[in-house]
Every structure is written in structure tokens, then in C-alpha cells.
Amino acid sequence: MKIIIVASVSKNRFIGKNNKLMWHLPNDLKRFKTLTVGETIIMGRKTFDSIGKILPNRENIILTKNTIGFFKKKIKTISSIKEIMDFTYDRIFIIGGEKVYRSMIDKADIIELTLVHKKFNGDAKFPIINRKNWIKVHEFFYEKDEDHLYNYSFIRFEKKNN
Numbered sequence: 382m383k384i385i386i387v388a389s390v391s392k393n394r395f396i397g398k399n400n401k402l403m404w405h406l407p408n409d410l411k412r413f414k415t416l417t418v419g420e421t422i423i424m425g426r427k428t429f430d431s432i433g434k435i436l437p438n439r440e441n442i443i444l445t446k447n448t449i450g451f452f453k454k455k456i457k458t459i460s461s462i463k464e465i466m467d468f469t470y471d472r473i474f475i476i477g478g479e480k481v482y483r484s485m486i487d488k489a490d491i492i493e494l495t496l497v498h499k500k501f502n503g504d505a506k507f508p509i510i511n512r513k514n515w516i517k518v519h520e521f522f523y524e525k526d527e528d529h530l531y532n533y534s535f536i537r538f539e540k541k542n543n
Contacts, residue, residue: 383472384465384488387416388507389495395503396479400431403503406529409495413476416493421473423465428477429456444481462488479505486510490540498532516541 389409390396397403418438426445435441435456444465448458459465462484465473475485486492486508492515515538522534 382468382470383490384475384485385416385472385491385493386475386482386485386489387413387493388477388482389413389497390507391497391499391501391503393500394506394509395501396477396482396507397431397505398501398503400427400505403501404497404499404531406495406497406531406533408523408529409533409535412493412495412535417474417476421468421470422476423459423473423481424476425478425481428481431478479507483508487514492536492538494536494538496534496536498534510538514541515539 388396389402389404389406391403395403417436421440421442422436423442423444424432426443426447429441429443429445441457443456443458444460444462445458446460448460465485466488475481475489492510518537518539520534520536523529523532525532
């Protein structure tokens with residue numbers, strides 16, 4: 382099973398503040414949708430709460446200790462990272478938040494990163510990418526424009542073969 386992390390990160394590694402993204406980049410949202418539609422996505426409960434709904438055309442799985450509350454809403458849940466490792470999917474996409482990223486970064490095969498070229502002050506950070514374990518496969522830089530307030534890059538990292 383391939384484990385793919387998808388994240389949007391500021392220059393100083395922040396991913397959110399008060400359970401919300403701190404920027405709006407339409408092309409990042411389009412890329413996220415392109416990567417994840419038709420796939421299985423896994424997110425923590427706080428990330429699910431910030432989105433506020435099941436993302437359509439994807440199998441949504443919520444990592445939470447309170448599986449009973451979600452069971453009533455007919456949302457698929459798991460209660461541990463170990464359960465992810467027991468899945469038999471071809472691939473899964475990890476979409477946040479901080480704790481889930483931290484727990485999964487060493488288990489991941491690919492990181493699909495949107496880097497926002499600005500520093501923000503937040504309360505949730507993306508883990509450090511240890512460059513000894515990862516190789517940057519490509520990076521596409523985009524200038525800010527009328528729809529995007531900040532410069533940004535789409536970057537793919539792949540785990541090095543050991």
C-alpha cells in the first residue's frame with residue numbers, strides 16, 4: 382500500500398490556526414481535489430471538524446478516539462494508526478492534521494506538498510521533512526496573482542530507497 386501525505390504548508394511549516402487554513406489558494410484546492418477524488422482519504426477528527434462535512438467522491442476515514450459519535454453519523458472511523466497499517470488499499474491519502482502527519486510521515490511513501498512562500502503564525506505545524514530520507518522529485522513555482530495572494534509551489538517528495 383502506498384501512503385501519500387497531502388499538505389499545504391507555510392514557509393515556516395505552519396498548516397493552520399484555530400483549526401483553519403490561513404490562506405486561500407484556489408489552485409491548491411483544485412490540486413487537492415485532483416489528487417484525492419476517487420481515493421481513500423484519512424484525516425484526524427479536528428481536520429474533519431474544520432472541513433465540516435464528508436468530502437464527496439472519496440472514501441473518508443476519520444481517525445478519532447470517539448468512534449461512537451461518528452458511528453451514529455454513519456462515518457467510517459478508526460481509532461489508531463495501527464489500523465491504517467492493516468489496510469489493504471492500493472493507496473491512501475493522509476490529509477491532516479498535525480498529529481496525524483507527525484505519526485505518518487515516517488510511514489509515508491510520497492509527500493504532495495503545497496509550499497506557501499510566506500511565513501505565518503499558527504498553532505499547528507507540519508513535521509520536518511528529513512532530507513536524508515526524501516528526494517524532491519519535482520517542484521513547480523507559481524507567482525501570486527489576482528486569485529492567489531501569495532507565491533506558492535507544488536512539490537513532490539518521494540521516500541528514498543534504503
